[in-house]
Amino acid sequence: MAEDNNKATFVVISGDMDxxxxxxxxxxxxxxAGMDTTLFFTFWxxxxxxxxxxxxxxxxxxxxxxxxxxxxxxxxxxSKFSFAGIGRGLFKKMMSDTNVASLPELxxxxxxxxxxxxxxxxxxxxxxxxxxxxxPEVTDIVGVATMVNNASKSKIQMFI
Amino acid sequence: MDVKADVVQDSIGQMCPMPIAYMARNMRxxxxxxxxxxQSDDDGAHADIPxxxxxxxxxxxxxxxxxxxVRYFVKKTVA
Numbered sequence: 001m002a003e004d005n006n007k008a009t010f011v012v013i014s015g016d017m018d019x020x021x022x023x024x025x026x027x028x029x030x031x032x033a034g035m036d037t038t039l040f041f042t043f044w045x046x047x048x049x050x051x052x053x054x055x056x057x058x059x060x061x062x063x064x065x066x067x068x069x070x071x072x073x074x075x076x077x078x079s080k081f082s083f084a085g086i087g088r089g090l091f092k093k094m095m096s097d098t099n100v101a102s103l104p105e106l107x108x109x110x111x112x113x114x115x116x117x118x119x120x121x122x123x124x125x126x127x128x129x130x131x132x133x134x135x136p137e138v139t140d141i142v143g144v145a146t147m148v149n150n151a152s153k154s155k156i157q158m159f160i
Numbered sequence: 161m162d163v164k165a166d167v168v169q170d171s172i173g174q175m176c177p178m179p180i181a182y183m184a185r186n187m188r189x190x191x192x193x194x195x196x197x198x199q200s201d202d203d204g205a206h207a208d209i210p211x212x213x214x215x216x217x218x219x220x221x222x223x224x225x226x227x228x229x230v231r232y233f234v235k236k237t238v239a
Contacts, residue, residue: 028177032184033215100175109181 007154008037011147014160015044015071016079017088017103023048023160024106030156031113038154039110040147041138042120045160046129047071048107049117055133062128069127073103111137118142161224163233165197166190172229176204180212183234187218190236195221201229209234 008030012023023039030037041049052072057063081087095102101109111117118140124130131141140146151157169186171179179200186196198209206223209232213220221233 025177028181032177032180033212034184098175099173101178106177109178113181113184 008035008156009151009154011040011159012045015047017076020048038116040118042123057128166194168197171200198232
């Protein structure tokens with residue numbers, strides 16, 4: 001459908017609610033404009049594509065991480081005014097009051113417009129995250145070379 | 161405006177990027193030559209819908225105030 005260089009690549013390293021919002025909105029905009037769009041989630045960004053169930057990695061540190069960094073799109077905190085979790089609810093209320101789509105809605109829309117969700121294999125290994133801890137929409141578990149290959153063909157590349 | 165829409169999209173109450181996202185989805189399902197009417201009360205759509213048309217090569221036919229929302233008309237010209 002899209003020409004080979006009509007691509008957009010977003011590297012999402014942040015797990016902050018506001019930054020993930022920006023990533024999904026821009027990716028949706030690119031996909032709506034007919035671009036072949038990829039979101040590459042790495043490190044804290046992986047929290048945006050976790051199921052939200054507590055993972056059960058083998059290592060002790062991995063288990064600690066799974067509890068302290070549980071993730072799931074509804075558990076992301078804003079980068080400012082987080083107030084130990086209260087800010088999250090505050091922003092959700094303000095957004096729903098102004099009819100702004102929620103993060104899960106945006107993520108669903110991105111998928112509907114065929115945005116590709118890729119997860120960084122190395123970050124998953126470090127944090128003890130396995131594929132079943134991620135939502136089924138994540139089809140590709142890849143490394144930096146795949147990201148670079150996509151980015152080199154993209155008109156828009158962003159690091160969030 | 162004297163334009164007959166083939167498909168009408170109710171985006172009243174939606175905010176960026178949803179009117180654009182639904183427009184893209186609807187346009188994908190439509191045949192070339194058909195006209196989509198987007199009803200929106202998001203002021204951002206005023207700039208965004210023509211911008212999307214420029215980006216994708218589809219034709220922006222115009223807009224019309226209709227009470228507390230605006231009707232935007234877009235013709236599919238690209239397969």
